[in-house]
Amino acid sequence: MGKTFIYFAILVFTFFGNAIFAQHSANNHKQKMEGYFDKPFFTIDAKSSFDISAMDLRGNSVKDFWDFTSYGMNEGFGAEANFKMSVINFKDSQFRTYLTIAYTQFAVESNKAYVPTKWIAPGWPKTNFNGTGEYVPSDTPGTSRLRLNMPYCALGMEYAQYLDRRNRSSLNFGFDFNMNIIWGKELETYAYDDSVGLEVDHNMNAQPRVGLGLYVTFNYRFIEPFGFNAGIRYHFANMIGKNDSEADPTGKIYLLDKGDASLSPLLKESRLIGYYKLFLGVSFFIGSVE
Numbered sequence: 001m002g003k004t005f006i007y008f009a010i011l012v013f014t015f016f017g018n019a020i021f022a023q024h025s026a027n028n029h030k031q032k033m034e035g036y037f038d039k040p041f042f043t044i045d046a047k048s049s050f051d052i053s054a055m056d057l058r059g060n061s062v063k064d065f066w067d068f069t070s071y072g073m074n075e076g077f078g079a080e081a082n083f084k085m086s087v088i089n090f091k092d093s094q095f096r097t098y099l100t101i102a103y104t105q106f107a108v109e110s111n112k113a114y115v116p117t118k119w120i121a122p123g124w125p126k127t128n129f130n131g132t133g134e135y136v137p138s139d140t141p142g143t144s145r146l147r148l149n150m151p152y153c154a155l156g157m158e159y160a161q162y163l164d165r166r167n168r169s170s171l172n173f174g175f176d177f178n179m180n181i182i183w184g185k186e187l188e189t190y191a192y193d194d195s196v197g198l199e200v201d202h203n204m205n206a207q208p209r210v211g212l213g214l215y216v217t218f219n220y221r222f223i224e225p226f227g228f229n230a231g232i233r234y235h236f237a238n239m240i241g242k243n244d245s246e247a248d249p250t251g252k253i254y255l256l257d258k259g260d261a262s263l264s265p266l267l268k269e270s271r272l273i274g275y276y277k278l279f280l281g282v283s284f285f286i287g288s289v290e
Contacts, residue, residue, distance in 0.1 A: 037167045037224045038288030039094055043084040045217075045229050047281030051076035051104055054234075056257075056271035062110040062144040062186065067137040068256065068266045071273065072146060076106035078277055084158060089289050093161045100154040100176065100213075104235075104275070105147065113142030113188040118200050124247040125256070125264040135264050141191040147184050148204075150237060150273075154178035154213055172217045172231075180209045180237045182255055182273075203252045209238035209273075217279075225285050233277040242270055 052075060059065070059072035080102030088095040116138060121131030128135050156176025163169045183206035189199045217231030242258035244267060256263075259270035 035166050035168065037221055037285075039086065039089060039162075039167055039290075040285035041086050041287030041289050043082075043096070043219075043286070044284045045080075045082040045084070045219075045281055046283075047080050047082070047229065047279040049078040049080070049104075049233075049277040049279035051078050051106065052276045052278070053106060053274075054276060055274040057106070057148075057237075057273045057275055059108070062108055062114060062146045063112065063137070063139065065146055065186070066114040068264070068271075070271070071106075071148065072108050073106040073148065074108060076104060076148075076275070078102060078104035078279075080279070086289050093159065094289075096158045096160060098154075098156055098158055098174065098176070100152075100156070100178070102152050102154070104150045104152070104277070106150070106275075107145065107147045109146075110144045112139040113144050113190055114139050115188055115200070115202060116140040118188075118190065118198070120202055120247050120251040120253060122247050122249050122251065124253065125267070126246050126262075135266075137266075142189050143191075144186060144188045146186045148182065149184060150180055150182050152178045152180040152211075152235075152237070156213065160219075167221075168227075169218070169220045172215075172219060174213070174215045174217070174233075176213045178211050178213050178235070178237075180211055181206050182209055182237065183207070205248065205252045205254055207243070207255050208241060209255075209257075210240035211236040211238060211273075215277075219283055221283075221285060227283045227285070228281065229283045230280045231278075233279065235275055235277060237273040237275070239272070 053073040057071045057073050059070035064070045064072035082100050084096040084098040086094050117129040125135040154176040158174040160170045160172045184204040186202045213235045215233035219229045221227035244256050244258040244260040245254040247253050257271045261268050
């Protein structure tokens with residue numbers, strides 16, 4: 001009798017266990033068929049951006065750079081890759097930590113040249129371009145082009161709020177600390193005397209700066225592993241690490257963002273570099289979490 005009961009119990013549990021498993025599999029299949037996606041464990045965003053200058057980066061001419069009014073920039077472009085990993089998961093949201101690797105470039109042109117001596121002597125801007133006297137900005141016939149290169153990497157946290165029950169779309173809010181390496185080049189072509197057609201470049205030494213970044217993005221998944229993203233970021237590039245220095249022995253110049261009137265009366269205030277990034281890109285979703 002005991003053995004018969006045990007065999008019967010095993011048969012019953014096996015039957016109901018198979019039924020429950022089959023029902024669970026059917027429900028999962030139904031969810032997948034209806035477009036339900038698991039929240040991703042790992043996300044990669046690849047983006048390109050149209051960048052708009054702000055604060056002391058913003059200007060309209062190369063002249064603004066040489067008289068220290070601003071850095072003279074208006075528009076730029078950029079590209080970046082974000083690597084995000086889920087660390088805390090809720091029913092309709094996630095906290096993620098992320099690493100960003102990015103490049104930003106701004107450029108501006110003018111129909112004047114601003115280094116009449118053509119070359120910059122060591123000591124500028126404490127002295128004039130020729131190494132003597134006080135620096136006084138001036139222009140001369142010619143053209144000029146200024147470029148600032150600002151790659152950066154960032155570490156931060158993101159909060160992702162899903163906007164639908166199927167986990168297809170989300171609104172993401174991020175905050176990070178970033179390390180920027182800023183350098184640049186100014187090219188001048190002269191149009192007077194025996195210098196007609198001569199092009200001279202003035203280089204800016206690469207300098208590290210620490211800043212902050214904030215962004216809002218929208219993600220949508222076409223299929224479970226792939227979708228797109230769009231959003232806006234505000235980037236502070238030089239909140240920490242500002243410095244002023246004279247041109248080095250090779251004539252390379254510095255960012256001059258700290259504000260040091262002992263170098264030049266025109267450098268009375270520090271300058272903050274900020275810009276907006278309007279971006280669009282694709283997203284890859286890897287793995288899953290409950």
